[in-house]
Amino acid sequence: MAEVLVYVDHVDGAVRKPTLELLTLARRIGDPVAVALGNGAGETASVLAEHGAVKVYTHEAAEYADYLVVPKVDALQAAVTAVSPAAVLVPSSAEGKEIAARLALRIKSGIITDAVDLEAGENGPVATQSVFAASFTTKTRVSTGTPVITVKPNSAAVEAAAAAGAVEALTVSFSEAATGTKVTSRTPRESTGRPELTEAAIVVSGGRGVNGAENFAVIEALADSLGAAVGASRAAVDAGWYPHSNQVGQTGKSVSPQLYIANGISGAIQHRAGMQTSKTIVAVNKDAEAPIFDLVDYGVVGDLFDVVPQLTEEVKTRKG
Amino acid sequence: MSLRIVVTVKYVPDATGDRHFADDLTVDRDDVDGLLSELDEYAVEQALQISENSDDDVEITVLTVGPEDAKDALRKALSMGADKAIHVEDDDLHGTDAMGTSLVLAKAIEKAGFDLVVSGMASTDGTAGIVPALVAERLGVPQVTLLSQVAVEGGAVTGRRDGDTASEQLQASLPAVVSVTDQSGEARYPSFKGIMAAKKKPVESWDLSDLGIEAEEVGLEGAWTTVEAAAERPARTAGTIVKDEGEGGKQLAEYLAGQKFI
Ligand SMILES: Cc1cc2nc3c(=O)[nH]c(=O)nc-3n(C[C@H](O)[C@H](O)[C@H](O)COP(=O)(O)OP(=O)(O)OC[C@H]3O[C@@H](n4cnc5c(N)ncnc54)[C@H](O)[C@@H]3O)c2cc1C
Ligand SMILES: Cc1cc2nc3c(=O)[nH]c(=O)nc-3n(C[C@H](O)[C@H](O)[C@H](O)COP(=O)(O)OP(=O)(O)OC[C@H]3O[C@@H](n4cnc5c(N)ncnc54)[C@H](O)[C@@H]3O)c2cc1C
Numbered sequence: 001m002a003e004v005l006v007y008v009d010h011v012d013g014a015v016r017k018p019t020l021e022l023l024t025l026a027r028r029i030g031d032p033v034a035v036a037l038g039n040g041a042g043e044t045a046s047v048l049a050e051h052g053a054v055k056v057y058t059h060e061a062a063e064y065a066d067y068l069v070v071p072k073v074d075a076l077q078a079a080v081t082a083v084s085p086a087a088v089l090v091p092s093s094a095e096g097k098e099i100a101a102r103l104a105l106r107i108k109s110g111i112i113t114d115a116v117d118l119e120a121g122e123n124g125p126v127a128t129q130s131v132f133a134a135s136f137t138t139k140t141r142v143s144t145g146t147p148v149i150t151v152k153p154n155s156a157a158v159e160a161a162a163a164a165g166a167v168e169a170l171t172v173s174f175s176e177a178a179t180g181t182k183v184t185s186r187t188p189r190e191s192t193g194r195p196e197l198t199e200a201a202i203v204v205s206g207g208r209g210v211n212g213a214e215n216f217a218v219i220e221a222l223a224d225s226l227g228a229a230v231g232a233s234r235a236a237v238d239a240g241w242y243p244h245s246n247q248v249g250q251t252g253k254s255v256s257p258q259l260y261i262a263n264g265i266s267g268a269i270q271h272r273a274g275m276q277t278s279k280t281i282v283a284v285n286k287d288a289e290a291p292i293f294d295l296v297d298y299g300v301v302g303d304l305f306d307v308v309p310q311l312t313e314e315v316k317t318r319k320g
Numbered sequence: 321m322s323l324r325i326v327v328t329v330k331y332v333p334d335a336t337g338d339r340h341f342a343d344d345l346t347v348d349r350d351d352v353d354g355l356l357s358e359l360d361e362y363a364v365e366q367a368l369q370i371s372e373n374s375d376d377d378v379e380i381t382v383l384t385v386g387p388e389d390a391k392d393a394l395r396k397a398l399s400m401g402a403d404k405a406i407h408v409e410d411d412d413l414h415g416t417d418a419m420g421t422s423l424v425l426a427k428a429i430e431k432a433g434f435d436l437v438v439s440g441m442a443s444t445d446g447t448a449g450i451v452p453a454l455v456a457e458r459l460g461v462p463q464v465t466l467l468s469q470v471a472v473e474g475g476a477v478t479g480r481r482d483g484d485t486a487s488e489q490l491q492a493s494l495p496a497v498v499s500v501t502d503q504s505g506e507a508r509y510p511s512f513k514g515i516m517a518a519k520k521k522p523v524e525s526w527d528l529s530d531l532g533i534e535a536e537e538v539g540l541e542g543a544w545t546t547v548e549a550a551a552e553r554p555a556r557t558a559g560t561i562v563k564d565e566g567e568g569g570k571q572l573a574e575y576l577a578g579q580k581f582i
């Protein structure tokens with residue numbers, strides 16, 4: 001079968017969930033060959049093998065951490081040359097999309113960004129995109145070159161499938177452009193202990209209606225009772241009540257959980273762009289006319305400071 | 321010393337309108353009013369701030385690739401304070417994908433002459449967020465992208481990039497391509513004076529032949545991607561909506577339990 005390159009998103013050897021989803025999707029179109037770069041690359045192999053990687057290319061070099069994007073493009077290009085894959089799949093993070101784009105240009109191939117599904121087709125893989133704030137679904141394919149496709153988190157269920165996962169060192173020679181943009185310092189994001197926003201099965205979000213940073217405790221308590229991630233609208237972020245890294249929407253994260261609970265959020269188009277593909281949507285809002293209610297499977301018209309704590313208590317009791 | 325900044329701005333259908341695809345599966349631009357992509361306002365703003373904070377002679381050129389109406393986007397940017405504008409317009413551009421767009425932008429930027437390119441983080445229609453990286457690759461200059469904070473000094477650009485797992489400080493020497501996020505600082509409103517002044521600012525029009533690009537390299541035909549189908553997402557079936565009369569939280573819990581979330 002044809003080989004499909006999968007770019008591995010990992011932090012010091014810990015593979016992030018979207019990569020495991022990519023391995024599942026890659027198996028629909030060929031044999032997954034993973035490419036893991038940077039510190040801890042070798043440690044990714046066993047989990048990649050458990051999820052279907054027939055081979056794992058690894059390469060460690062300081063350049064991956066010290067310079068932006070281009071060293072990773074150089075490496076991925078070396079992997080493309082080594083296996084002539086049927087497609088290249090990359091997680092749709094901000095960085096992933098940039099890596100994929102530059103690679104695609106170098107290998108004279110089209111790129112599809114933010115796919116939410118992927119199938120084998122007569123003329124190569126067909127990607128599904130959810131566009132215009134998820135109001136349209138398109139089917140797109142790459143018509144020139146080797147399809148380069150970035151896939152959004154939560155686009156497939158992770159499936160285990162044991163494969164050889166033979167580790168092989170990738171030979172990479174860095175281009176002149178590789179050292180163009182220096183990373184002069186890096187501050188890792190502090191872990192909250194909650195699930196990653198884009199990977200969580202349940203997301204509990206708060207908006208302007210939460211009315212203050214200290215009140216986000218109400219949202220966090222509900223999230224913790226459900227084992228959920230916490231999201232926020234841009235209004236809440238701009239007011240300084242919650243970090244930007246938790247913003248859901250067009251210019252924040254796009255999430256696609258099993259359950260999304262919007263509290264004190266009106267449902268502006270830019271917010272919907274980031275959560276409309278959630279499987280089940282629930283909202284609490286005191287304004288019965290709020291546009292968010294057009295989207296919901298279940299809505300409560302009421303004050304979130306009454307409804308949310310009561311819900312949290314009830315969840316705890318039922319789980320207790 | 322002088323600093324030449326080119327700001328790339330896209331003309332897009334208003335996101336609050338009812339956006340659709342035309343029969344050829346390209347964006348229907350007649351259906352909904354267009355405007356300067358709001359995320360490019362942040363790019364214009366940062367270019368203006370770089371200029372205001374600089375001792376050098378700074379010239380800001382705004383550049384768009386788009387149909388005739390895309391002039392509106394240029395006018396908006398000029399009224400915010402940019403100095404001049406370039407409009408790349410050609411019927412053969414209809415249906416161009418990200419690769420083709422980046423080709424046209426890169427050729428136009430080279431022709432215009434530049435020390436710094438400033439772009440938005442993503443358009444509000446295609447939303448790919450890849451054009452700045454592609455333009456940097458084509459121009460062979462560093463990409464310093466997705467910045468929430470940016471500064472130019474002594475022939476170098478520095479900035480902060482807030483990523484998924486870390487926040488990074490970046491640095492590159494000019495010439496370079498920068499893109500900025502909506503965290504970089506509110507964009508200013510054009511003043512009345514700015515709007516009046518914009519009317520007198522030069523807008524140059526270039527077509528593909530001015531840039532030495534063949535028609536086959538761009539447009540629907542030259543695209544390296546093909547849209548095979550576009551369908552409106554079925555409207556969500558109307559959900560259950562209850563009014564809280566003291567039991568709203570419990571009712572919601574009941575629903576969530578029924579759906580096996582609890
Ligand atoms: C280019 C661009 C990009 C953008 N990107 C994003 C993005 O990524 N994410 C995003 O979210 N927005 C984004 N926005 C902003 C978006 O347009 C809205 O302004 C924003 O989503 C509004 O946030 P909100 O719903 O929290 O606030 P509001 O619209 O003010 O709504 C607050 C809601 O809370 C309700 N409420 C108030 N008090 C209570 C209470 N006690 N109990 C229950 N309900 C209550 C109100 O009835 C109201 O419906 C973007 C805008 C632009 C122009
Ligand atoms: C719903 C939808 C999905 C699409 N999916 C794909 C896809 O998967 N692959 C693909 O190759 N093409 C795709 N396209 C086409 C693509 O959007 C256009 O070719 C577009 O011009 C470039 O991509 P973008 O709008 O996503 O820009 P982004 O990469 O999101 O834009 C980033 C920045 O680049 C600059 N910029 C972008 N376009 C222009 C312009 N015309 N003039 C001036 N500056 C500009 C702006 O500063 C902008 O802020 C899609 C289009 C739509 C409407």
